[in-house]
Amino acid sequence: VDIPEIRRIVDQASDGYQPPEIIHRLFDAAGIPRVQELVVKTPEEALQAAEQLGWPLVMKVIGPVHKSDVRGVVLNVHDQETVLHEFNRLINIPETEAVLMAEMASGIELFVGAKYENRFGHIVLCGMGGTMVEVLKDVTSGLAPLGICEASSMIKNLKSYQIIKGYRGQEGANQRKFAEIIVRLSSMLRFAVEIKEMDINPLLGKGDRILAVDARIRIE
Template sequence: MQIFTEYRSELFLKKYGIKVSKSYLTNNAEKALELSRKMKFPVAIKIMSPDILHKTEAGAIIVCRNEVDILTGYETLLNIVKKRKVKLEGILIQEYLTGNEIIIGIKKDETFGHVILFGIGGIYTEVLKDISFRSCPVSKKEALKMIEEIKNIKILEGYRTQKPVDKIVLSSIISTISKIPLKNKTISELDINPLIANGKSIIVVDARMILD
């Protein structure tokens, strides 16, 4: 089994034309500070380790609102790495995006082969459990049906101050991702959660991939 961190998973997704958030990987606190200046605050800093699959639960994500936060946050993350004795690929410096949160995933099923899932992402994934499934690959038309199937579709249609998600753009992304296993049959799991969606802008801000 081979586990791809978020950084490596997002590099992989970029090859398929999937938009990912602006980010940099470093192993140096001063470099982290320098890289953060290429973005607008707030920014997120994250531990990149194949040994930490769920970063939020591990305290491996810190939102920084200024340069002081970058340095103190960097030190905090290194302490977590030392305490948990995990392999460190680096610290990711990432632009902080807000909007509708979406999950798209691929799992290899013993009976059905690769299946793709779509639903409301972020912290609501486990709470709402509002997911649609299909066998891979799916057409854009079928992907659009997946979007319409979820119970909480109104969240994506412009709830409160959020921009409505462009379903045509989203269906194209779902279809593209569903075709990835055709040339990558060793993928056991691809978890993209969340993608941040604002109108036509749909960007990956966290991902994980596991190969057989």
């Protein structure tokens, strides 16, 4: 975890929800693995980004809070024609400032989040991601800073632990790698009390490869 870099980013950030560029820099400084992403504002930039990222890719709106709810997430984009078509559709969705082009990941959906509580500091939460989190309310928590043992216990105490580990031939995600990400996130927060709220939902995990694909960070 690159503490001076984290401080530089947080000191320069304006209040509120952070744009993708700031989130990328924070994750890179904290060593939180993520998919490659590029922000584009024109059809030409979208085509260029596609060449850089490779196929298939994902396109999503930047601006709306719940991107799927406004049909603002397109998975599995395979060709230039679709890039142009979807760019024109996405950029016209209300409140959309730009389009995010991302590498496509796969695996089980995991979640990590944190909230700053005045009297305690950061409370870190984890569980399975996607809509599973909301429906099953299967979430465990711990107080930052978290060590690897505490993070591992948080994972083991989930009801969905068996699914994360993998079951009946379904490949899961490496729990040690997931625990390391929780530790890195909690270390980053230790040096950034200005982060009042954040979540990564989901991270996609398949074996050793666990990547953040959607994140929100609020600084105050």
